[in-house]
Amino acid sequence: MSEDEQPADAGPGPGRRAPVWLILGVVASALVVCCCSALIGLAVSWSAGLFDPR
Numbered sequence: 001m002s003e004d005e006q007p008a009d010a011g012p013g014p015g016r017r018a019p020v021w022l023i024l025g026v027v028a029s030a031l032v033v034c035c036c037s038a039l040i041g042l043a044v045s046w047s048a049g050l051f052d053p054r
Contacts, residue, residue: 045051
């Protein structure tokens, strides 16, 4: 067996799983998008006068 061949029962290679920093980056960017959209919604509703007491 040469060095290029892998046994059939070998686990997933290092290229098959996403790196941890990539997963954390996706999670962090999703949180940023959610928080920014919530802040924009609050700002729009405040400027429209939805928080003013009647």
